[in-house]
Amino acid sequence: MSIELFDRIADDYDKWYDTEIGRVADQVERDLAFQLFQPSGPKILEIGCGTGQYTTKLAEQGYQITAVDISEKMMALAREKITNLGYEVKWLNADITQIMDQLEQYQGILTMSAFEFVPNAEEILARLFEHLEPNGCLVIGVIAGDASWGEFYRKKAIAKPESVFAHARLYTEAEIRQWKVGGRLVLGKALYFPPEVSSVERALTMEEQKNTTPSFMVAKWVKE
Numbered sequence: 766m767s768i769e770l771f772d773r774i775a776d777d778y779d780k781w782y783d784t785e786i787g788r789v790a791d792q793v794e795r796d797l798a799f800q801l802f803q804p805s806g807p808k809i810l811e812i813g814c815g816t817g818q819y820t821t822k823l824a825e826q827g828y829q830i831t832a833v834d835i836s837e838k839m840m841a842l843a844r845e846k847i848t849n850l851g852y853e854v855k856w857l858n859a860d861i862t863q864i865m866d867q868l869e870q871y872q873g874i875l876t877m878s879a880f881e882f883v884p885n886a887e888e889i890l891a892r893l894f895e896h897l898e899p900n901g902c903l904v905i906g907v908i909a910g911d912a913s914w915g916e917f918y919r920k921k922a923i924a925k926p927e928s929v930f931a932h933a934r935l936y937t938e939a940e941i942r943q944w945k946v947g948g949r950l951v952l953g954k955a956l957y958f959p960p961e962v963s964s965v966e967r968a969l970t971m972e973e974q975k976n977t978t979p980s981f982m983v984a985k986w987v988k989e
């Protein structure tokens with residue numbers, strides 16, 4: 766992946782969270798992620814921190830965070846938010862695949878909506894799993910390749926080959942279940958409404974009914 770990929774959209778990235786559907790989608794994904802992310806202690810690694818959407822929440826929960834991101838611009842926005850809130854984070858502006866030897870041991874590792882852009886996902890996750898302390902957990906959130914939001918991003922990639930979506934690799938539940946990362950896998954699902962859902966009310970109803978193919982998966986591997 767080119768370093769400039771997310772640099773180019775950094776200034777607009779948070780606008781998605783100002784839209785009604787963006788907020789609901791974020792909420793259902795975040796609820797699922799925090800339901801599964803239960804580190805064995807406060808020392809955690811966040812990969813692909815972006816503009817700090819999760820970093821700020823993790824800091825508010827009292828975690829000691831090391832945050833990694835390949836994009837200098839995305840990370841600069843995260844850093845500004847964290848500084849304004851008065852928290853401290855250890856920042857590593859780097860490609861996660863290139864800094865395995867710099868990583869320490871963590872009680873939790875979280876990566877949300879980033880592994881779609883990381884090559885050799887299974888291999889990198891297996892290496893990250895080695896950086897977990899006993900009872901620690903590795904949690905990733907990704908868009909599912911075989912549901913409505915995946916289709917939406919695929920169409921965007923075709924319409925705009927220079928967009929970040931053109932660089933995304935979307936996985937299915939079956940693929941993730943076959944990955945040999947280590948430990949026991951727990952897989953949760955969310956985002957049961959499509960991108961073109963008519964209203965927030967309808968989105969919330971669909972989220973409750975769960976009778977469509979979910980578009981977001983959160984996978985967790987626990988070190989036993």
Ligand SMILES: C[S@@+](CC[C@H](N)C(=O)[O-])C[C@H]1O[C@@H](n2cnc3c(N)ncnc32)[C@H](O)[C@@H]1O
Binds near residue numbers: 819836861878879
């Ligand atoms: C879609 S954004 C998600 C940001 C944030 N986790 C969130 O949920 O809002 C993906 C982020 O992953 C970062 N990223 C992609 N590939 C990476 C890599 N190999 N190493 C580190 N960060 C990477 C991008 O720069 C970008 O900031």
